[in-house]
Structures are given as C-alpha cells and as structure tokens.
Amino acid sequence: MPLPAGSPGAAATYETDVLVVGGGIAGLSAAVEARQHGADVILIEKAPREHRGGNTRFADAQMRFPHEADAYGPRDYTADDMFDDLMRISRGRANRDLVRTLCDNARAAAEWLTALGLEWEAGYPHTAGYRRSPKAGGQGLVDLLYRRLEGLGGIVSYETAAVDLLLASGGGIAGVRARGPEGLIDLHARGGTILACGGFQASVEMRVRYLGRFSDALILRGSRYNTGEGLMMAIAAGAQPAGQWGDYHSAVLDARSPRIECGVTALYNYQMGIFVNREGRRFLDEGEDFRDHTYVRFSKHIVEQAGGQAWCIFDQKAFQREEFARAWRPVGPPLQSDTLEGLARQMDVPAENFLETVAAFNAAVQPGDYDLDRLDGKRTLGIYPPKSNWALPIDTPPYLAIPVTGGITFTFGGLKCDTSARVIDTRGQPLPGLYAAGEPMGEFFYDNYPGATSVIRGCVFGRIAGAHAASRARGG
Ligand SMILES: Cc1cc2nc3c(=O)[nH]c(=O)nc-3n(C[C@H](O)[C@H](O)[C@H](O)COP(=O)(O)OP(=O)(O)OC[C@H]3O[C@@H](n4cnc5c(N)ncnc54)[C@H](O)[C@@H]3O)c2cc1C
Incomplete structure (x- = not known):
C-alpha cells in the first residue's frame, strides 16, 4: 500500500515499532521476524511491486548451512566446517565474531524458512554437498516471504525510497525520510530502523569511486535499485565504514x-x-x-x-x-x-x-x-x-x-556491525536505533567469496536485527 504524503512543504509522519528499508531476503527476514515478535512493522521498498525482491529475486538463492551427511553430501558439514571455510576463503580477514554468528545460526535460519513453507531442491553435486536451493529459486523465496509478511499484518510500501536518516535528539537514529509515489514521508521507528537496502553495485558513479575506472563497464547481474544510498546516509550519520570497499562479488x-x-x-x-x-x-x-x-x-x-x-x-x-x-x-x-x-x-x-x-x-x-x-x-x-x-x-x-x-553482483564494502546487527559508529559504539542486514554489512568477504553465503547471511542477520529491534520497541 502507498503511504500518503503530507501537505505541500511538510512530510507526513508515520510511527511504527520496526522500520525496514529494502525488501530482499534480509529485509523480509527482518520484517517477518519482527512481526513474529509482535512488533508493528513497516517495510519500504524502492522498487515497484513487480520489481520487488532486490538481488535476491535474480538468484538461484543457494544457501550453505550446516547439515548431516545425506545422499548429496557424503559427510556431515558442521558449523565449525563452515566457519573454517569462510575464514580460509577470506584469508583470515573476515570478522570472526560475525562469521561465527552466521555459521551458528545458518541451520536455524534454513529451518525457519522451511517452517514458513519454503520447499528445497535436493542437493547439488560437485560442490562438496553443502548447499541447498529453494525449488522456486530467489523469486519464489521472496514471493513466499512477502506473502507471509502481509499475512502477519506487516505493511509494505512500494516505490518508497529512503533518502535520509532522521536523527534522534539523544544521538541515535529515529527513522528515515523517504520519497514515495505521492511525495516525502517521515517514518519514525520506536525499536529501530533496519538498513537492508543492498550494496552500491548499481551505481556506476560509486563503482568508479570505490572500485576503479574499469568498473563502469561491468555487467550488473542483479537489481538496478541497489545504488548505495543506504550506506551513504548511515556514514553521514556517523556509522563506521568496514570491510573491503575496493572489491566486489562477481561471476x-x-x-x-x-x-x-x-x-x-x-x-x-x-x-x-x-x-x-x-x-x-x-x-x-x-x-x-x-x-x-x-x-x-x-x-x-x-x-x-x-x-x-x-x-x-x-x-x-x-x-x-x-x-x-x-x-x-x-x-x-x-x-x-x-x-x-x-x-x-x-x-x-x-x-x-x-x-x-x-x-x-x-x-x-x-x-x-x-x-x-x-x-x-x-x-x-x-x-x-x-x-x-x-x-x-x-x-x-x-x-x-x-x-x-x-x-x-554485489559490493563487499559496508558498515561496521556487531553480532546483534547493530551499526557501530566511528567511535566504536552502537548507533542507537540503527541496524544493518545483508549486503550493507561489511567484514564478511575479502578478495574472494565462499559460494552460497550471501542469501543465508541476509536471512540470519535480518532475523537477528528484526528480533533485536522488536525487543527494543518493547523497552528491552
Ligand atoms: C544472478 C545472481 C545470482 C546469485 N546467486 C546467489 C546464490 O545462489 N546464493 C547466494 O547466497 N547469493 C547469490 N547471489 C547474491 C545474493 O542474491 C544477494 O547478495 C542477496 O540476495 C542480497 O540480499 P539483500 O536482502 O541484502 O539485498 P537485495 O535482495 O538486493 O534487497 C535489497 C532491496 O533494497 C531495496 N532498496 C535499495 N535502496 C533502497 C532505498 N533507498 N529505499 C528503500 N529500498 C531500497 C532494493 O530495491 C532491494 O529490493 C546472487 C545474486 C545474483 C544477482
């Protein structure tokens, strides 16, 4: 539904418990989880409804998570195995705490998706047997989560792009100012604002700035809407950039x-x-x-x-x-x-x-x-x-x-976050009321990428952010 704008010269104001910016796997996981915790949720999505789902909808959405040996994987794949793989592939540079949190929660995230109705393909050979794909791919995954969110009473506003963060007088983040189909709106979130609005891969200007001259000609694999403004507005509000800003995922x-x-x-x-x-x-x-x-x-x-x-x-x-x-x-x-x-x-x-x-x-x-x-x-x-x-x-x-x-596909540079998905400021303190999930998080990937880890990362940290912000809205 579109959220009506205010009168000329003034933005309409909305209040909610949890505000989610971006509706791919990370934002949808955050929104559904927050609703499951009883919070009021508004999710704003920059794309029109028919283009919703971000990068996630273009993906096969294969997910890596710990599991026991089966016909497709001849041995158990443990959380420790996954941790070792991710740390090895980043040559030890990834943030150990974030990677630990991802690996320890990936199985539960997959089971949560299953409980929401996700059907999985059988295993995928020739990759050591640790990945699984949703039967209906990334498109089916996001469609399912939008259905669940709407069924739970979450509000989704399409064609509504966050343009700035609203600062709270106490120094934290109160919400966002957004541009919707009818004009400017201000959205205030009691529990927290969750940035799940992707990296900067679709902005040629930011690509050239951070990746180099050659990058203007790269083929963009996924969503045209991930143009980096979520990262920039957070940094302008004091968030700490983190991760490998000069590198990116590709194929x-x-x-x-x-x-x-x-x-x-x-x-x-x-x-x-x-x-x-x-x-x-x-x-x-x-x-x-x-x-x-x-x-x-x-x-x-x-x-x-x-x-x-x-x-x-x-x-x-x-x-x-x-x-x-x-x-x-x-x-x-x-x-x-x-x-x-x-x-x-x-x-x-x-x-x-x-x-x-x-x-x-x-x-x-x-x-x-x-x-x-x-x-x-x-x-x-x-x-x-x-x-x-x-x-x-x-x-x-x-x-x-x-x-x-x-x-x-997506960029590796992002925001410094803790294991509760809270965004950390340049003094090393959490920025009260601001979370990040999925691609806007830094410190996972360096120089290379362990296959099938981005969608599951979005789900794990989206859920963590959604639960944390919901609890904060209740005064927790
Ligand atoms: C072709 C392809 C294949 C892939 N295959 C896999 C795979 O098999 N396994 C895997 O793990 N990963 C894969 N990936 C990568 C993975 O899909 C993504 O990195 C992941 O899904 C990102 O999820 P996300 O929720 O962080 O971002 P997205 O899914 O990109 O969602 C971000 C959303 O934010 C919205 N948005 C942007 N700016 C704003 C704003 N200002 N205000 C409001 N909304 C905004 C966007 O419109 C978008 O809907 C693939 C990607 C592609 C393109």
Missing part, C-alpha cells in the same frame, strides 16, 4: 548477457575446459580448486585481460557430460568448429597462438582418474599456468568456444 558470465539485471547467466563448467584470452593464450589455472572457491576471482582475471573478455574452450568429452549442461544456462549457442583453426577464425584470435596453446596443454596432461566430485589431481606438468585438477586433452571435435567476461 564468470557469458559475455553476451544483457548489461543489467541479467540474472543467472554464469558459466560454472569452466573447470571442464580451458580459458584463452584474445591473444589465444591461457592465463590462469582453471582447475585450481572447486568452482565455488574460484569463480569470483577468475571473473576478475578475465576482466583484466585485453578487451575485458576471454573464451572458454571445450571439446565433446566435456560437452557430452551431463554436468556440462547443468552448470551452464546458455545465453546463445557456443561457437563450434570441427577444427581448432576454424574455431580460432571464428573467435578472431591468432590461430598460431591458439594452436600452440592447445598443443602445449594437451601434451602436458598427466594420466589419472578424472573425477569432478573431488580435487582429482589429474593435472598438467611442465606448462604455466598449470591446470591442477580435471585436466583432459582438448582433442575431440567439434570444438566449442563461449565468450566470457566478469560482471558485478
């Missing part, structure tokens, strides 16, 4: 993807082939690790190649495997040729370089058992860069090439 995308809101157009099968740049040369170890631990970094190596693009090359041994199609949603057909020379011509890469690259690669492949389910050690020897696992010669025509580039 190896089909270079023919739409330039914005392209959704799931990533290739997750590159470990079955090789990459070459436009000189026809390899430039990274395609088999360095499971794709969950490489796709973010590899996409950035690709963007650094001349022209910001590369080619992923396969032969029929790869193409005929059932895992190939499962890990690739085609944007267009691959280039195809019965000869490597023909493929080089179609890609417009120097044929002599490309033939030399493939010949050297094929000659370097060592014997061994090929097994995509494990780091199989079937590698190359004597070439640089090596391929450390899953190396098979490219020798079975027709040969295929898919153009690839990097894109941007």
